Structures are given as C-alpha cells and as structure tokens.
Amino acid sequence: MLAPYRRLFSAKGSVGFTSTGFLARLALSMSGVGTVVMVAAIRDSYALAGAVGGASLATTLLTVPLLGRLVDRYGQSRVAVPAAIWSALMSAALVACLSLDAPTWTLFATSILSATAPNVGGMARARWTEIYDGDADSMHVANSFEQVLDEVCFILGPLLAVALATGVAPEAGRIAPLVLTLVGTILFSAQRSTEPPVQPADPSTTRSPLRNRGLQVMMLVFLFTGSLFGSLEMATVAFTESLGHGSSAGLVLSLQAIGSAVSGMLFGMLTLRGTSTGRFLAGVGGMALLMLPLNLAVGMWSLVPLMFIAGMATSPTMITGMGLVMELIPRSQINEGMTLAVTSLLGGIALGSTVAGWSVERFGADSAYVLPSSAALLALLVGAAGQFWLRREVAAQSAQAEPTSAAKTAEVAAA
Incomplete structure (x- = not known):
C-alpha cells in the first residue's frame, strides 16, 4: 500500500x-x-x-x-x-x-x-x-507527501x-x-x-512570475483558499465557545487537519488521470462541496465528524495546486513562484481571520461557517473562470521546456 x-x-x-x-x-x-x-x-x-x-x-x-x-x-x-x-x-x-x-x-x-x-x-x-x-x-507522490508534512506541522x-x-x-x-x-x-x-543547481535565466522567460496569467489565477484561488482557512479557525473558536466548549477549539480544528493529512496520503497512492488543470478544479470543487455541511452543525457531536470530512478535500486541492504552480513557472523561477503562492495563502488567512472576526461580532456564532463556505465557493468560481489562462500557460511552459528536455536526452545518449 x-x-x-x-x-x-x-x-x-x-x-x-x-x-x-x-x-x-x-x-x-x-x-x-x-x-x-x-x-x-x-x-x-x-x-x-x-x-x-x-x-x-x-x-x-x-x-x-x-x-x-x-x-x-x-x-x-x-x-x-x-x-x-x-x-x-x-x-x-x-x-x-x-x-x-x-x-x-x-x-x-x-x-x-x-x-x-x-x-x-x-x-x-x-x-x-x-x-x-x-x-x-513520482512528483505526484512527492507533492502529496509534502502536503501531508504541512498538515502534520x-x-x-x-x-x-x-x-x-x-x-x-x-x-x-x-x-x-x-x-x-x-x-x-x-x-x-x-x-x-x-x-538544485542555480538555473541560468532563459532570455525568453525573464518576465516576473507575477506577470504570468496562470499564476495570477492560482494566486487569487489561493487567496480565497487562505481566507477559507483563516475564517474557519475563527468560526470554530466562536462556535465552540457559543456551545460552552471553547477549550475544545484546538482539538476540533486539528480534526480538519487530520482529515486533510489522511486524504493526502491516500491521494498520493492514486494514479494520475486527466489534466493537471482539470484535477485542480476538481479538488477546489470538492473542497467547496465538503465545506457546505459545516453550516448544518448544531452541536459538538455534529461538528466533530463534519470538521473531519471538511478537511478531506484540502490536501488533494493543495497537492494539485502546488503541482500546477510548478508547471506554470520556469525552473529558473520555481522558488519565487512557489513562495508567491504561499504568500497568497498567508494573505488570505489574515484576511479571512479579520473578516470572520467582524462577522461573528455582527451576526453571531450561529452563522460563523457561512464565511469559509463562501470563500470556498469563490475559489471555485475563480478556478473555473481561469481555466483558459491556466491551460494556455501550462501549454506555453511545456513547449518552452521541450527543447531543454530534448537536449538533456541527447547529452545522455552521447555519453
């Protein structure tokens, strides 16, 4: 296994x-x-x-x-x-x-x-x-393992x-x-x-990763995904406190991470099917779908399993998402591209936590999970709307990488 x-x-x-x-x-x-x-x-x-x-x-x-x-x-x-x-x-x-x-x-x-x-x-x-x-x-398994490590941390x-x-x-x-x-x-x-050795910059790819339309789409999706995480934390703290179990908030949140880690390990064992852009959109769609039932929670006994289930789509989404970022960015800019994606997540977490705090103060804890569910839906809408740019940039980067791959193959054959 x-x-x-x-x-x-x-x-x-x-x-x-x-x-x-x-x-x-x-x-x-x-x-x-x-x-x-x-x-x-x-x-x-x-x-x-x-x-x-x-x-x-x-x-x-x-x-x-x-x-x-x-x-x-x-x-x-x-x-x-x-x-x-x-x-x-x-x-x-x-x-x-x-x-x-x-x-x-x-x-x-x-x-x-x-x-x-x-x-x-x-x-x-x-x-x-x-x-x-x-x-x-192998990269699919590696990305899956890396995401599981993130969840464990x-x-x-x-x-x-x-x-x-x-x-x-x-x-x-x-x-x-x-x-x-x-x-x-x-x-x-x-x-x-x-x-990894320092990759010489390709004159044809000297533009900043921020100008990559595909990465722009991914950063916006990750911004809403981060908003989901930030608002989910705040919503859970508020909701458990309203139930008189505020000290259990950390444990409840860890269930979401555990669900994500379990799904990440299992996802890494699957054989890849379809395109990378299609898999990412399916992951975001699954994340949006599994977040919705949290709005049905009425007590701790219903919240606990729903939180575990809500985490099941997180790792597959992040695994395919980080893999897609790697496909969008030239090797000479891979660290900058990935850190921009992480930055979008961090910014989203801060934004989601801030907005969720205001929302709980204004509307109460009973509707706290509306915000993370909405953030997941927005991530899905952006991902779906940006499919054209994602597919185009992946194809363009793949075409640019082919000559390099062919040159490496020729070097190995000559040796």
Whole structure:
C-alpha cells in the first residue's frame, strides 16, 4: 500500500533533506502562536499580542517572495542560512525585549525584523523537482507527501508552542521555534547533494512570475483558499465557545487537519488521470462541496465528524495546486513562484481571520461557517473562470521546456 512512498525515498539524499527540513517547517507553524501566547502572558494584553504577531505576518508577505527570488538567483544554502541566522537573532531580541520590559515599539521592531525565516517547504519541493524531473507519477507522490508534512506541522506546531509556553515558561513557546529554525535550516542546507543547481535565466522567460496569467489565477484561488482557512479557525473558536466548549477549539480544528493529512496520503497512492488543470478544479470543487455541511452543525457531536470530512478535500486541492504552480513557472523561477503562492495563502488567512472576526461580532456564532463556505465557493468560481489562462500557460511552459528536455536526452545518449 505504501509502495509509492518507498519508491519515492529510494532516491539518494531524500531522507536527509526531508527529515532536516521538517524541523524548520515545524518551527514556522509554532512561531506565530508562540509569539501571541508569550506577549499575552507577559504584557497581559491580547490586543498587543495580536498586533505584534500580525506585524510579523504582514512583513512575511513581503520577505517570503523576495527570499524565493534570491534563492533562484544564488542557490538555497547561500540565501537560507543567512536568512535563518538573522531571523533567529531578531527572534532572540524579541524575547529579550519582553523579558527586560523594553518599550512596546521594540516588540514591533524585532517582530518585523525576525520575519526572514526561509520557506523550507518550497525549497524541499524544488529538490523533489530536481530529483524527479519529468517523472509525473513520482512528483505526484512527492507533492502529496509534502502536503501531508504541512498538515502534520499544522497539527503539532501550535500544540507544542502552547504546551511549552504554559508548561515551561511563556518565552519557551517562542524560543523553541527560534532554535528549530536555525538548526533545521542549517542541517537542511548542509544536504548539498540534493540542492538544485542555480538555473541560468532563459532570455525568453525573464518576465516576473507575477506577470504570468496562470499564476495570477492560482494566486487569487489561493487567496480565497487562505481566507477559507483563516475564517474557519475563527468560526470554530466562536462556535465552540457559543456551545460552552471553547477549550475544545484546538482539538476540533486539528480534526480538519487530520482529515486533510489522511486524504493526502491516500491521494498520493492514486494514479494520475486527466489534466493537471482539470484535477485542480476538481479538488477546489470538492473542497467547496465538503465545506457546505459545516453550516448544518448544531452541536459538538455534529461538528466533530463534519470538521473531519471538511478537511478531506484540502490536501488533494493543495497537492494539485502546488503541482500546477510548478508547471506554470520556469525552473529558473520555481522558488519565487512557489513562495508567491504561499504568500497568497498567508494573505488570505489574515484576511479571512479579520473578516470572520467582524462577522461573528455582527451576526453571531450561529452563522460563523457561512464565511469559509463562501470563500470556498469563490475559489471555485475563480478556478473555473481561469481555466483558459491556466491551460494556455501550462501549454506555453511545456513547449518552452521541450527543447531543454530534448537536449538533456541527447547529452545522455552521447555519453
């Protein structure tokens, strides 16, 4: 049953970069929660905690694409390690400012300056692309595995951060991801045998990925998908509190991630059928369909299974979506393209959380799940409307890649 995954890790060096990269990815899922809990506990202000965490997230929306572009231009290890060291130093400065009761502005300054943690998940996907170039089946399994790792980090990260902050010390929930970011990134970058070489820019593809119409469609779909995630979190917190089970919100949300992880593992074992654009649209459609029943929840016993079911289409959508982004972008811009997609998700999460908070205040918790359902439907509408551009850009990129593939084949034959 797990044969596809065993074959995936038969590649030399794959276990090394996957295991070391997991540490840095886990840190990324801990940092936001760790910051909020730490600031709230020490300064006794959730408003300040949210603002400091939000400032870091807003800065990440700018730094992540820039780091992706630098990685494409100079290589993973040359960019990721200095970025991780700087992020760790500024994170340590944030902790120190809190401990020393420094002025509030220093919290914002250090939080903003710490937002340089590299997107190790994107770099790991780039390594799989280099290893299994042209092997669609293996890349499907690799993308599935990567998405499952993302879900596992989403489940474990916040739980670990809160446990450390409440069980050890408020600062522990932020110090741990600081260390994991630094150690994980350095160990990941040390796996030089699997690091993709810097791809020379093709003069015919020097345009910015932002001008790619297909990527524009994907970024808009991911914006609404992120809005779904952000509003779903806020809606679940509000709904469980209205039922008198507010402490169970984290557990209920983890069920959505577990459902997504399970479906991701199973999806990776399936044989690909149809076109990549068609599979992505089917995934978004499934996500929209499975979100709708959440509006029927009337209590915890109905919410729990519906939340698990709602997560079942998330991984297939993200797996096909990230795979499609890879098809849309030239190899010389792959890190920048993937980080732009991630940035859209992060922006959507922030937007969805903000709008959902306003919606709950105005209309109450009973209608809280209308917003994530609406975001899923909007993602589906954008995906359907953008099919023409997606198919056109995939075909154009495929045509540009064919001469390169033919040249590689000729080199192998000559050797």
